[in-house]
Amino acid sequence: MKKVYAIEEYCLACHLCEYYCGFSHSGESSIVKAYKKGAPQARIQVEEGSEVNFALNCRHCDNPICVKSCITGALTRDEDGVIRVNQEKCVGCWTCVMSCPYGAVVRGHGDKSVALKCDLCTESGDTPACVQGCPNRALVFEDRGDAK
Amino acid sequence: MKYVIIGNSAAAVGCIEGIRKNDQSGEILLISDEKHATYSRPLISYWLKGKVVDKNMYYRPEDFYEKNGVKTMLGVKVTGLDAKKKTLTLSDGSKVDYENLLVGTGSRPFVPPIEGVNECKNAVTFLNWDSAIQLKSMINENSRVIVLGAGLIGLKVAEGLAGHVGTLTVVEMASHLMPSVLDDKGAAILEKHITKCGVNFIFGDSAAKAGTNELTLSSGKKLPFDVLVVAAGVRPNVELVKEAGGKVGRGIVTDDEMRTTLDGVYAAGDCVEAVDTVTGDRHIMALLPNAYMQGEAAGINMAGGKADTPKVMPMNAIGFFGLPLVSAGSYDGEEFVEEGEESYKKLVFRDNKLLGYILISDVDRAGIYTALIREKIDLKGVDIALLKKQPQLMLFGKSDRKRILAGGGIAQ
Numbered sequence: 363m364k365k366v367y368a369i370e371e372y373c374l375a376c377h378l379c380e381y382y383c384g385f386s387h388s389g390e391s392s393i394v395k396a397y398k399k400g401a402p403q404a405r406i407q408v409e410e411g412s413e414v415n416f417a418l419n420c421r422h423c424d425n426p427i428c429v430k431s432c433i434t435g436a437l438t439r440d441e442d443g444v445i446r447v448n449q450e451k452c453v454g455c456w457t458c459v460m461s462c463p464y465g466a467v468v469r470g471h472g473d474k475s476v477a478l479k480c481d482l483c484t485e486s487g488d489t490p491a492c493v494q495g496c497p498n499r500a501l502v503f504e505d506r507g508d509a510k
Numbered sequence: 511m512k513y514v515i516i517g518n519s520a521a522a523v524g525c526i527e528g529i530r531k532n533d534q535s536g537e538i539l540l541i542s543d544e545k546h547a548t549y550s551r552p553l554i555s556y557w558l559k560g561k562v563v564d565k566n567m568y569y570r571p572e573d574f575y576e577k578n579g580v581k582t583m584l585g586v587k588v589t590g591l592d593a594k595k596k597t598l599t600l601s602d603g604s605k606v607d608y609e610n611l612l613v614g615t616g617s618r619p620f621v622p623p624i625e626g627v628n629e630c631k632n633a634v635t636f637l638n639w640d641s642a643i644q645l646k647s648m649i650n651e652n653s654r655v656i657v658l659g660a661g662l663i664g665l666k667v668a669e670g671l672a673g674h675v676g677t678l679t680v681v682e683m684a685s686h687l688m689p690s691v692l693d694d695k696g697a698a699i700l701e702k703h704i705t706k707c708g709v710n711f712i713f714g715d716s717a718a719k720a721g722t723n724e725l726t727l728s729s730g731k732k733l734p735f736d737v738l739v740v741a742a743g744v745r746p747n748v749e750l751v752k753e754a755g756g757k758v759g760r761g762i763v764t765d766d767e768m769r770t771t772l773d774g775v776y777a778a779g780d781c782v783e784a785v786d787t788v789t790g791d792r793h794i795m796a797l798l799p800n801a802y803m804q805g806e807a808a809g810i811n812m813a814g815g816k817a818d819t820p821k822v823m824p825m826n827a828i829g830f831f832g833l834p835l836v837s838a839g840s841y842d843g844e845e846f847v848e849e850g851e852e853s854y855k856k857l858v859f860r861d862n863k864l865l866g867y868i869l870i871s872d873v874d875r876a877g878i879y880t881a882l883i884r885e886k887i888d889l890k891g892v893d894i895a896l897l898k899k900q901p902q903l904m905l906f907g908k909s910d911r912k913r914i915l916a917g918g919g920i921a922q
Contacts, residue, residue, distance in 0.1 A: 431799035465875030
C-alpha cells in the first residue's frame with residue numbers, strides 16, 4: 363500500500379507538514395480559520411537533529427502492536443490497511459503511546475484527550491496533506507511493499 | 511477442525527482473530543460464564559465514573575462473532591476438563607468436544623483473610639462489569655467508601671468513585687501506592703496528585719476486622735464505612751487445567767507456542783505464567799496487551815500456523831485524574847532520574863541496554879523506550895544523551911534510522 367516516507371537529506375525542518383496535517387484534520391474550510399481557533403494538533407512530527415531532520419508519522423504496520431494493545435478496541439487496522447482510531451471509543455489511556463515503536467501516536471490535548479494518528483488523509487481521498495505541503499519533496503507518498 | 515475457547519476477553523478475541531488468519535472455516539465455540547458480549551475489562555472504572563457509556567464498553571463491534579463464524583455460549587461455566595477424551599463438562603450438565611482448546615479463564619479477586627469480611631454485606635470486589643454494576647448500585651453522594659489496596663485496581667476504583675461518593679479512603683499495607691510498579695519517589699508524585707482530587711490514603715496498615723459499618727485496622731484504628739471495596743490483588747483461574755493434570759506454577763505453564771502440558775490445550779492471558787522477555791523469569795503478567803498477543807499466538811498455532819513467541823513484559827499505561835503514567839520493563843540496574851513538581855522520569859540501564867522506565871506526566875513517544883527494551887537493543891550505536899532527553903528516532907545511527915523510518919522496525 364502507499365504510505366508516507368521521509369527523505370531526511372531533503373528535510374528543512376520547516377514544520378509545514380505539521381501545519382498542513384493539523385489543518386487537514388481540523389474540519390475547517392481554510393487554514394486561516396483553523397489556526398484562528400488555536401493550533402490544531404498534527405499527526406506528523408518533525409525531529410530536528412544536528413545534521414539531519416525528518417518527519418515521522420504512522421507506518422501503518424501490517425502487524426500493528428498498537429492495535430493489539432488497545433484496551434478499548436478503538437484502534438483498528440481496516441481493510442484498506444490503514445490504521446485508524448475511533449475517537450469516540452478512545453479513553454486516552456495511552457497504551458498505544460506506550461506500545462508504538464515509532465512513537466507515532468500523538469496524545470490529543472485539551473477537552474478531547476484521545477489518541478491522534480495519521481490516517482493518510484483517506485477522507486479527502488487525495489495525496490496526504492503533509493506530502494502535498496512539503497516544499498522540498500522531503501516527504502513522498504509511495505508503495506514500497508510491506509512494513510513490519 | 512473444532513476449536514473451543516473458554517473465556518471472552520482479550521485472550522479469547524486474540525485467539526479468534528489468530529485462528530481466522532489461518533483457518534477461515536473451522537468451527538469455533540466460545541464459552542464464557544459472563545453474559546456480556548466481549549467488553550473491555552479495563553474500562554469498568556471509566557464506566558463507574560460515567561466517562562464511558564454502555565455502548566462503548568464493547569471490545570469488538572456487535573457483528574464480531576457472526577463475522578468470524580463464532581458460536582457463543584454465554585452465562586455458562588466450564589466445570590470440568592477431560593484432556594484424554596478432549597471433552598468439557600459445563601455448568602448445565604452438558605458436554606462439549608474439542609480438538610483444540612484455549613483456556614482464557616483469567617483471574618479472580620483475592621480476598622485476604624479479614625475477620626468478618628465474608629459475612630459483610632457491603633463488602634465487594636471490583637474486577638468485571640457485573641461487579642462495577644453492583645458497586646454503582648450501592649453508592650450515593652454521602653457514601654463513606656474504603657478501598658483496600660492501592661494497586662492498579664484500587665486506585666482505578668477510587669478514581670471511578672471520586673465525585674460520586676462522600677468520602678474515599680484507600681488503605682494500603684505497603685509504605686506507598688502502586689508498590690509493584692512504582693518506586694517511592696514516583697509514588698509520592700502520584701499520591702500528591704490523587705490526594706488533591708479528594709482521595710485519602712492510609713499507608714503501612716491493613717484491615718483486620720470488618721464489622722457491618724466499621725473497619726478495624728491492624729494498628730487498632732477504626733474507620734466507619736458504608737461500602738468496602740476489596741482490591742487486594744487477583745489470583746489466576748488455573749483449576750481446570752490443574753485438575754486435568756496440566757502443569758501449573760504461579761499460573762498455567764505454557765511453552766513458547768502457548769501450549770499447556772496437555773495435548774491440544776493452549777492457555778493465554780491472566781491465567782498463565784509466561785517468560786518475561788526482559789528478565790527471563792517466569793511470572794504472571796496480567797495485562798490486556800499481553801493477553802491479546804498470547805491469545806493471538808495460540809490461535810495462529812492451533813490453526814496450523816507458526817506465530818512468533820509473544821514478547822511480554824510488565825508494562826503499564828495508566829492515568830489517574832488526568833496525570834498519565836507509563837512504565838515498562840525491569841528496574842535492577844543503573845538509574846537515570848529526573849524529577850519535577852508533577853513529573854518523573856526514571857530510566858534504568860544494564861549491560862549497555864535499556865532495561866526499564868517510569869514516566870509520569872510527559873509520556874509522549876514512550877513506545878520508543880518500550881521497543882528498546884523489548885528488542886534488547888544494544889546501545890552501542892545509540893546517542894545516549896538524546897535517549898535520556900526524550901524518546902526519539904534521532905537517537906539511532908543513520909543506517910538503523912533509515913530502516914526504521916521505512917517501517918522496518920526497531921529490532922537490529
